[in-house]
Amino acid sequence: MMTNLFSTFDPSTNIFNLSLNWSSTLLGILLIPCMFWLMPSRFNIIWNKMNLTLHNEFKTLLGSKSFNGTTFIFISIFIMMLFNNFMGLFPYIFTSTSHLTLTFSIALPMWMSSMLFGWINNTNHMFTHLVPQGTPPALMSFMVIIETISNVIRPGTLAVRLAANMIAGHLLLTLMGNTGPSMAMNMIYMLIFGQMLLLILESAVAMIQAYVFSILSTLYSSEVY
Template sequence: MMTNLFSTFDPSTNILNLSLNWTSSFLGLLLVPSMFWLTPSRINIIWNKLNLTLHNEFKILMNPKSFNGTTFIFISIFTMMMFNNSMGLFPYIFTSTSHLTLTFTIALPMWLSFMLFGWINYTNHMFTHLVPQGTPPMLMSFMVLIETISNIIRPGTLAVRLTANMIAGHLLLTLLGNTGPSMTTKLISLLIITQMMLLILESAVAVIQAYVFSILSTLYSSEVY
């Protein structure tokens, strides 16, 4: 019996007080067959094309002064988020990205490293970002305050956006699923169709939210130089 509606998202499975639910983050590795690394299979070709597309996409958004290979950091983040979001759609698998523990742990160090690198190496450039071009002198002090606050809350918005989207879809699927036993046969068939459509939507959301997280991280890094 659930004590609260959100208890389905609690990492409660444990052995010797060690939570086992977080091991779901590594389940994506099981989807990679051993031959994936040895022979150029169809999966390998599709995966290489996806990586190349993401690389070209991120390269356009990044500053030309950025270091070579920086795009692969964001490709790795996209891959991790997509696997975790997708694995959470399977029954009885804990969705690690529905917790701020994981999303904030990724967003905060990444944003902090950008800020430290920018303020240490490009201090004047970072100051210019606080006052947008064309700002009237009377509004400059307010713009500095607004830009500073918006910059500080960036890791929080990154983490909360992903967590909220993951929780919302799973919660809706759970609520609709719990109403099944009390429905008539005709309504159950309608419920199943609705659940299938929602599952397709959540599959798209899993990929889109991973893409949004990595794209915004790329944009934040491009402002440093």
């Protein structure tokens, strides 16, 4: 029995003292063997084109001063988020990206490593980011405080943005599904049609949120070079 609206998202499925809800994070591994086919499938061709497009876009955002292979970090994050977001659309699969435990544990180390690299190797460059170009001298001290606060809360906004967007659609689907038994038969058809439309919307949100998380991570990392 649910104690509140959000208890349906709690990772509380325990068998042999193991929380099996988090196993949904690894379900994407089941789809990897198709990448090793001798003849590439259409799915493989589309996947390679998508990775190449992301690589070119992330490379442009990071700039020419970035290290080779840096884009693969953000492409891997995009793939992981995409798999987990889509897996959560299937029934009885826990959406790990709707939990701050996963999103914050990815956003915080990535932000922390970028900040340490920037402040250790490009200290003057990091100081210049605290005062935007064209700021009046009277407002410089306030801009330093504002930019510092906005920089510190970046991992939190990354984590909360992804978790909140994923849990909102799932919560709406759950609430709509719970009203089905008490509705008239002619209204159930409208409910099913509305849930199908919402599921299509959630599929788009799953792709968009994975892209937003990876692209914002790339933009934050590009500031340290």
